[in-house]
Amino acid sequence: xxxxxxxxVPDWIVPVHPRGEVLSHHALVMHGQRISAVLPREExxxxxxxxxxxxxxxxxxxxxxxNAHAHSAMSLLRGLADDLPLMRxxxxxxxPAEQACVGAEYVRAGTELAVAEMLLGxxxxxxxxxxxxDVAAATAARAGMRAVVGLPLISVPTAWATTEDEYFARxxxxxxxxxxxxxxxxxxxPHAPYTVSDAAFRRIRELAEELxxxxxxxxxxxAGEIDSSxxxxxxxxxxxxxxxxxxxxxxxxxxxxxLDDRDxxxxxxxxVHVLHCPASNxxxxxxxxxxxxxxxxxxxxxxxxxxAASNNTLDMFAEMRLxxxxxxxxxxxxxxxxxxxALEMATINAARALGxxxxxxxxxxxxxxxxxxxxxxxxxxxxxHHVISQLVYATGRxxxxxxxxxxxxxxxxxxxLSLDIDRIKSETAIWQRRLERIDRQxxxxx
Amino acid sequence: xxxxxxxxVPDWIVPVHPRGEVLSHHALVMHGQRISAVLPREExxxxxxxxxxxxxxxxxxxxxxxNAHAHSAMSLLRGLADDLPLMRxxxxxxxPAEQACVGAEYVRAGTELAVAEMLLGxxxxxxxxxxxxDVAAATAARAGMRAVVGLPLISVPTAWATTEDEYFARxxxxxxxxxxxxxxxxxxxPHAPYTVSDAAFRRIRELAEELxxxxxxxxxxxAGEIDSSxxxxxxxxxxxxxxxxxxxxxxxxxxxxxLDDRDxxxxxxxxVHVLHCPASNxxxxxxxxxxxxxxxxxxxxxxxxxxAASNNTLDMFAEMRLxxxxxxxxxxxxxxxxxxxALEMATINAARALGxxxxxxxxxxxxxxxxxxxxxxxxxxxxxHHVISQLVYATGRxxxxxxxxxxxxxxxxxxxLSLDIDRIKSETAIWQRRLERIDRQxxxxx
Numbered sequence: 001x002x003x004x005x006x007x008x009v010p011d012w013i014v015p016v017h018p019r020g021e022v023l024s025h026h027a028l029v030m031h032g033q034r035i036s037a038v039l040p041r042e043e044x045x046x047x048x049x050x051x052x053x054x055x056x057x058x059x060x061x062x063x064x065x066x067n068a069h070a071h072s073a074m075s076l077l078r079g080l081a082d083d084l085p086l087m088r089x090x091x092x093x094x095x096p097a098e099q100a101c102v103g104a105e106y107v108r109a110g111t112e113l114a115v116a117e118m119l120l121g122x123x124x125x126x127x128x129x130x131x132x133x134d135v136a137a138a139t140a141a142r143a144g145m146r147a148v149v150g151l152p153l154i155s156v157p158t159a160w161a162t163t164e165d166e167y168f169a170r171x172x173x174x175x176x177x178x179x180x181x182x183x184x185x186x187x188x189x190p191h192a193p194y195t196v197s198d199a200a201f202r203r204i205r206e207l208a209e210e211l212x213x214x215x216x217x218x219x220x221x222x223a224g225e226i227d228s229s230x231x232x233x234x235x236x237x238x239x240x241x242x243x244x245x246x247x248x249x250x251x252x253x254x255x256x257x258x259l260d261d262r263d264x265x266x267x268x269x270x271x272v273h274v275l276h277c278p279a280s281n282x283x284x285x286x287x288x289x290x291x292x293x294x295x296x297x298x299x300x301x302x303x304x305x306x307x308a309a310s311n312n313t314l315d316m317f318a319e320m321r322l323x324x325x326x327x328x329x330x331x332x333x334x335x336x337x338x339x340x341x342a343l344e345m346a347t348i349n350a351a352r353a354l355g356x357x358x359x360x361x362x363x364x365x366x367x368x369x370x371x372x373x374x375x376x377x378x379x380x381x382x383x384x385h386h387v388i389s390q391l392v393y394a395t396g397r398x399x400x401x402x403x404x405x406x407x408x409x410x411x412x413x414x415x416x417l418s419l420d421i422d423r424i425k426s427e428t429a430i431w432q433r434r435l436e437r438i439d440r441q442x443x444x445x446x
Numbered sequence: 447x448x449x450x451x452x453x454x455v456p457d458w459i460v461p462v463h464p465r466g467e468v469l470s471h472h473a474l475v476m477h478g479q480r481i482s483a484v485l486p487r488e489e490x491x492x493x494x495x496x497x498x499x500x501x502x503x504x505x506x507x508x509x510x511x512x513n514a515h516a517h518s519a520m521s522l523l524r525g526l527a528d529d530l531p532l533m534r535x536x537x538x539x540x541x542p543a544e545q546a547c548v549g550a551e552y553v554r555a556g557t558e559l560a561v562a563e564m565l566l567g568x569x570x571x572x573x574x575x576x577x578x579x580d581v582a583a584a585t586a587a588r589a590g591m592r593a594v595v596g597l598p599l600i601s602v603p604t605a606w607a608t609t610e611d612e613y614f615a616r617x618x619x620x621x622x623x624x625x626x627x628x629x630x631x632x633x634x635x636p637h638a639p640y641t642v643s644d645a646a647f648r649r650i651r652e653l654a655e656e657l658x659x660x661x662x663x664x665x666x667x668x669a670g671e672i673d674s675s676x677x678x679x680x681x682x683x684x685x686x687x688x689x690x691x692x693x694x695x696x697x698x699x700x701x702x703x704x705l706d707d708r709d710x711x712x713x714x715x716x717x718v719h720v721l722h723c724p725a726s727n728x729x730x731x732x733x734x735x736x737x738x739x740x741x742x743x744x745x746x747x748x749x750x751x752x753x754a755a756s757n758n759t760l761d762m763f764a765e766m767r768l769x770x771x772x773x774x775x776x777x778x779x780x781x782x783x784x785x786x787x788a789l790e791m792a793t794i795n796a797a798r799a800l801g802x803x804x805x806x807x808x809x810x811x812x813x814x815x816x817x818x819x820x821x822x823x824x825x826x827x828x829x830x831h832h833v834i835s836q837l838v839y840a841t842g843r844x845x846x847x848x849x850x851x852x853x854x855x856x857x858x859x860x861x862x863l864s865l866d867i868d869r870i871k872s873e874t875a876i877w878q879r880r881l882e883r884i885d886r887q888x889x890x891x892x
Contacts, residue, residue: 078828079835083784116825282775283839285782312839313826318764325768329728336731338529379562380759380843382524382871383878385885389525393729393758397826398844425828432829439831 005048006030010056010373012387013038015363016063016347020340022387028061030369033182033406037365058377059401060387062343063363064124064146064370065316066350068275069216069254069304071130073110075117076101076431078308080439086222086284094309096442097435102159107132109427111139114314116419119145121397123316124370124405127252127275127304127354129189129216131160134174137184144410144418146370148354150189150216151175153200164200168207175211183406185213187252187354192218193237194228201244214252214355216275220263221255222286238266247272252353254304255280256294257287264290268297273353276345278322279313280306291323292331295341302350303342317397320346324392339392372411373402451494452476456502456819458833459484461809462509462793466786468833474507476815479628479852483811504823505847506833508789509809510570510592510816511762512796514721515662515700515750517576519548519556521563522877524754526885532668532730540755542888543881548605553578555873557585560760562865565591567843569762570816570851573698573721573750573800575635575662577606580620583630590856590864592816594800596635596662597621599646610646614653621657629852631659633698633800638664639683640674647690660698660801662721666709667701668732684712693718698799700750701726702740703733710736714743719799722791724768725759726752737769738777741787748796749788763843766792770838785838818857819848 006029013023015038027044029036029051039047081093107130118126125146128136133149140147151171152160161167175186188204190196196204208215220226220237229237241247249271256274259267267274276289294301303323305314320342327337337345351361360370374395376382381390381399403411410418452475459469461484473490475482475497485493527539553576564572571592574582579595586593597617598606607613621632634650636642642650654661666672666683675683687693695717702720705713713720722735740747749769751760766788773783783791797807806816820841822828827836827845849857856864 076829078831078840080831082832082835082839083781085780089780113825113828120825279771282771283780285774285778285780288775308840312835313842315826315842322768322771325725325728328731329734332731334531334535334729334731335529377871379559379566379867379870380761382559382874383522383881385524385526385878385882386528389528389758393528394524394754396759396761396842396844398842421825424825425823428828432831435829436831 005036005051006054007044007048007051008054008056008061008373009041010059010061012060013363014060014062014343014388014391016344017362017364019344020388028363028371030404030407033368035363035365035367035369038363056373056402059373059375060391061363061371061373062391063347063361064372064403064405065122065320065346066302066354066361067118067123067126067304067314067316068252068302068350068353069277069306070114070126070128070314071307071309072114072126072128072136073107073130074307074309075114075314076106076110076428076435078312080309080435082312092442093439097438100438101435102131104132104135106431107135108139109431111136112143112419112424113428114308115140115143115145116416116421116424117314118316119143119403119410119419120400120414120416121315121317122372122374122400122403123314124372124403125360127187127216127350131158133171133186134177137174137178137181141181141183144183144405144408146183146360146405148185148187149174149178150187152189152191153204154191154195155197155200156195164197168203172207175213187214187216189216192221192225193240194225194232198244201241201246205245208250214353215246215250216252216254218255219253220258223258226258238263249273255286256289257281259290261293264293264297264299267294268299273300273302275302275304275353276323277304277306278326279319280310284310288326288330290330291327292333292336295337300349300352301345302353303345315397316346317395320392339388342392343388369407370405372400375399375401451482451497452500453490453494453497454500454502454507454819455487456505456507458506459809460506460508460789460834460837462790463808463810465790466834474809474817476850476853479814481809481811481813481815484809502819502848505819505821506837507809507817507819508837509793509807510818510849510851511568511766511792512748512800512807513564513569513572513750513760513762514698514748514796514799515723515752516560516572516574516760517753517755518560518572518574518582519553519576520753520755521560521760522552522556522874522881524758526755526881528758538888539885543884546884547881548577550578550581552877553581554585555877557582558589558865558870559874560754561586561589561591562862562867562870563760564762565589565849565856565865566846566860566862567761567763568818568820568846568849569760570818570849571806573633573662573796577604579617579632580623583620583624583627587627587629590629590851590854592629592806592851594631594633595620595624596633598635598637599650600637600641601643601646602641610643614649618653621659633660633662635662638667638671639686640671640678644690647687647692651691654696660799661692661696662698662700664701665699666704669704672704684709695719701732702735703727705736707739710739710743710745713740714745719746719748721748721750721799722769723750723752724772725765726756729756734772734776736776737773738779738782741783746795746798747791748799749791761843762792763841766838785834788838789834815853816851818846821845821847
């Protein structure tokens with residue numbers, strides 16, 4: 001199948017570029033891993049005689065969604081503890097569970113659960129941030145999913161590494177090992193300003209430039225972070241990062257809920273990318289990222305789910321919708337982040353942040369064939385007055401019917417082709433029992 | 447089937463009352479329209495020998511969700527116009543479409559589309575607010591769905607009525623006609639303080655008391671509403687309603703985004719019920735209802751979707767989740783509206799507001815068998831550490847597997863039993879074409 005041309009013929013194609021375009025009576029032709037053409041249906045037979053046709057009635061074809069910020073393996077903690085203040089949530093539940101469980105096997109099982117959830121829900125690429133990125137990378141690649149894995153750096157010992165030097169050594173080894181990997185690349189993932197030293201940040205800056213990879217950092221998630229930075233460094237976190245040479249267009253800043261007008265100007269000037277996680281920010285009551293103000297200044301804003309321990313889904317349709325709704329409510333402007341822009345945040349903007357905009361994020365000839373088909377011919381998305389509005393405001397991830405990554409079909413008619421769903425479910429059940437035991441023990445100890 | 451006892455045996459039962467309870471190894475027994483018992487599985491055979499067993503493996507049984515505020519027929523306008531300021535949205539799109547289309551046939555088709563969407567998504571009762579409530583009532587009853595239909599009152603002529611007197615006469619006739627109807631009851635539905643006269647409000651107060659029905663009113667949706675009330679009546683809308691004798695526990699106040707501490711105290715003291723529509727309020731940038739503050743004061747808060755023209759779904763799982771998330775984000779308190787409370791807002795609180803708390807809203811012996819089963823045995827809701835957390839934060843409406851209203855099964859394995867989905871789809875397609883023509887004409891005229 002991968003040697004010939006395949007023409008997908010849906011009811012609509014939403015290429016994302018140009019903005020707002022909805023093509024009817026068009027086809028998308030794939031060859032191998034790539035998109036060869038998006039062309040009018042009536043030109044298809046002449047331009048690609050004998051092409052294999054895949055009809056997708058009632059469906060819309062669009063780029064696969066890109067989850068700009070995930071902690072995939074944390075899916076095993078989904079719903080373990082909710083509705084708690086941040087520190088009680090972390091200290092009494094999340095950290096004890098992680099201390100007891102995190103290792104290669106845990107990360108493999110958790111990432112596989114997340115990959116299954118994301119692929120079935122129309123996400124074709126994720127920007128991950130967790131320990132054992134080698135395992136996450138292998139898990140994504142095995143499933144045929146695209147990923148950027150973070151090379152973690154944090155000032156406390158974990159199962160992944162104990163000293164700063166070890167974090168760097170292991171991270172660099174992972175980067176080296178993934179060099180030949182088509183679907184997976186790397187980013188540096190220093191945890192947050194309050195858990196990473198100046199020395200480590202400096203080393204990251206040098207190495208990120210040398211390796212030409214992004215720096216994926218939790219930044220300004222809560223107000224407390226600014227206070228603690230002033231106390232420890234006598235600097236606002238943005239000033240500190242600027243001083244360390246990290247506040248630039250290589251930086252992928254996650255959360256960013258604590259920004260005033262001047263901060264937003266600086267973000268825009270520096271070309272910093274913002275990875276917006278609206279569900280997680282609301283759930284933990286961290287604050288609200290001023291997306292409308294950032295977009296007005298030309299900042300590249302992307303959307304991410306965060307981990308399933310604080311969301312509790314990896315549902316990019318829900319996240320895209322929430323980003324569009326919350327931007328309006330928070331800014332008081334019903335025209336802020338229209339549907340077309342929300343869709344860009346979940347596709348091409350994320351590709352741009354990850355340095356992958358030449359390869360993915362839109363449906364254009366020459367790009368990788370990372371694409372999804374969504375059935376709009378369902379009660380919940382009828383009538384179809386405006387396709388993109390339906391995709392952002394009304395579509396649920398259960399309407400994702402087909403998924404391809406690099407031309408390989410991974411979901412067909414809602415069924416995963418590259419994953420053993422039953423095995424993932426039984427492994428998840430085993431981890432569930434183990435984690436519940438640990439959580440009960442932690443509660444007794446607390 | 448309706449003459450014998452039926453025992454449903456799911457993995458879990460969430461009765462909603464008492465708060466937070468999750469029963470394992472239990473069964474729910476129905477007889478005719480009612481719930482006979484919720485009892486331990488091992489007592490089932492002895493107490494109900496020979497009972498018909500319906501096993502629901504991997505599923506959780508809970509009360510059907512209640513959509514506290516809907517404009518069902520507006521589903522035909524879903525996505526017709528989005529991302530616009532309120533007045534351009536109304537004047538250039540929604541009103542021209544309504545003026546051209548609203549009538550019995552439009553309301554029948556639109557309500558049927560909405561009923562199908564709601565039932566398939568686990569909503570078993572809705573509080574409707576639109577013209578031709580007789581048609582909406584008949585449509586719901588025909589599908590076997592429970593509803594409260596609003597008797598509309600607005601100071602402008604519409605296809606439903608032209609004068610205040612006619613609105614009252616037609617409304618009272620609908621109320622009279624529905625007296626024998628088991629599934630459908632009525633409420634007064636004066637549109638909003640800025641579109642209803644003092645005289646009409648006074649008449650509504652008298653009649654609502656006489657008929658013992660609620661008053662369903664859009665209130666404090668936007669800041670502009672307060673200004674216009676001061677200009678026209680020299681009173682804050684709450685003061686005006688209080689003066690007119692309407693600010694009491696019969697009032698179902700929709701939206702309520704413009705409340706300060708003193709207003710919240712008054713809402714609590716008066717026993718006014720608040721119908722919270724978070725998605726619509728965010729999308730139209732109306733403001734944010736201070737749910738955490740209301741709940742702290744003991745106010746009965748319910749959740750509604752509003753119409754599909756401003757949401758754009760009638761998805762009560764999404765709305766319940768958003769209510770839980772937004773309350774935390776808006777109050778800065780991650781403990782605000784925990785999952786158990788969000789579930790109450792979508793079930794028993796709405797039953798209470800509608801005066802139906804003796805009949806629906808929880809799973810208790812003697813109540814009507816309005817209940818749904820949700821499959822949690824799917825990748826997106828595994829592991830199941832906490833059932834109610836999964837229902838509120840992770841479950842999508844596509845996981846609704848079974849739906850019963852008054853003991854009658856309306857959805858089986860995700861398929862509607864009482865509705866012809868194909869016919870609804872084709873009728874919706876016809877309305878889609880008609881509405882698009884009208885919208886194009888209105889655009890040319892504007």
